[in-house]
Amino acid sequence: MINIFNFVLKNLKRRKLRSWLTIIGIIIGVFAIVSLMSLSQGLKTSINEQFGKMGANKITIESKYTTFGAETEIGLGQEDIRNLEKISDLEFVSGEVNANIKTEFNGEINFITSKGYNTENFERILEQDNFKLLKGNFFENNKSKQVIIGYDFYNEKDLFDKKININDKLEINNEKYTVIGILEDTGSSTTNTLMYFPIETLIDITESSENSVDSIIAIVKQGKDIEIVSKKIEQKLEIKRGEKDFTVSTPIDKAKDREEILNTVSIVVIGIAAISLLVGGIGIMNSMYTSVLERRKEIGVLKAIGAKRKDILKIFLLEAGLIGIVGGAIGTFLGFLVSILVKIISSYFEIDLFVSINIEIIILAIGFSFIIGLISGYLPANQASRQEAVDSLREE
């Protein structure tokens, strides 16, 4: 059976090498765009997922000035926490202290990233990050010399040669701290290698003033609008402190910031890839013009046997469009293949990349390359359709 599509397919096969070279031009462009799109979308998904884990009702208050743990009046402190606790929309408020602590265990010394929180709501704070206690207990009070460790200390020997368990003692600044709890595996080596302390214990260890927590986290009660509550916090603190020397941010703010940066990066990168697709389109145009020139006689014959202008236009447009579709399909396939490869390789380096393979990208990529084919093929096809039959036949 023969129809126009069949005829067009055979035309492309006739100039196999040139068709494939033209198709490769499209493949490269689509491949670049698809792999970058699926990777950057994957990056977005994984960042958003992390934000999801972080808890949507957590407001973070930070001082505008870095305090470096020094004795200072401008840092945030326990007084601010007490003031914020008076806001009824908040479930609870806690200070957060971050430090890198020189820790000795079994004669081995490591620097461990540590966090200190108010112990009254320690469990809820962990819940915000979706962390749970695997075994052991929570702290007795804000000053107890106790530590809760991440899963990797317990399970792996990367940090300390000897695995750490409940009731083991860690030595910090010549003092012993008892391991009271171990967290469940979080799936990320960053959070699996954290140590947690009661807030005042950690402040003591770092020898900084009571008034220098790194940030304050405030958890909004269910059903309260986080944006409104964050405004309340801002007003209250400004009145109490006399000036606005702090920032209040919600997960939405942070997500917005990161997404904006990501979007900019994607646009730039995909823009560069689009240039190669443009070059691919010019390749189609070039190939089609050559084809129209080569087939002047054939066009004449087709017109003689009854092909109308739109028939010729259809034949050449379909050829160009088909080049686009084939290039688009192969490029999409390769693009996904490479992004999966990148995911596999990066997983060897313990980087968790999401690769987003969705039907939208596939339809978009193939549809777009078909359109590029049509656009690039239009001028040559139009030239072919306007060719006078009698002129091309006379060239015998």
Next chain:
Amino acid sequence: MTDCVVELRDVSKIYKMGEINVKALDNVSLKINKGEFVSIMGPSGSGKSTMMHIIGALDLPSKGETLINGNKLSNLSEDDLATLRGKNIGFVFQEFNLITTLTAFENVRLPILFQEDELKEEYNKRCEDLLKEVGLGDRINHRPTELSGGQQQRVAIARSLANNPEILLADEPTGALDSKSSKEIMNVLKNLNKKGKTVIIITHDKNVAKESKRQIFLKDGKVLTDKKM
């Protein structure tokens, strides 16, 4: 009037070659009736090819009027002309002009693709029958490159008949063939004429012209003689 399939009324065709005008056809009038077997002869430059293009509705005259089946061509758009060619005129070229990527059958099927309801199943049967009629029933799925010159020209004749036109217009149909194949092709054309097709052959070969029933001789764009044999 009903019998006249092709009519040229005072047709002139003028080509501009740089500064000078060349009159390829000079005030030619002629009528070809249904069922005629006409050969148009003349030396090169006599206007044969131009006449073929004008009779075949591939070109319009600079002056005068072409009528196919009584329809004036000057009123028709380019697409209407294409449709008219497809339906009413079958072209056979000296160089066969088959599409090399398509099989014999597909080449014959091709003209129907440009007509309405082009995908009807019954057309496939007709195309096969046409190939059988020109003696290529066993070569239906061969490509042109797998066929001899004579066979290719027979495919081309079958193609020209695909839309069942009343006029067959052949431009030097034996020009690229040896004498044996030429004879075969002429027999095919004669048979078609017997079955009622109007056959018009453009040729400079007297032996070919001899086979026809009417010889028109052109010189310098004018009809020199027009003899019924």
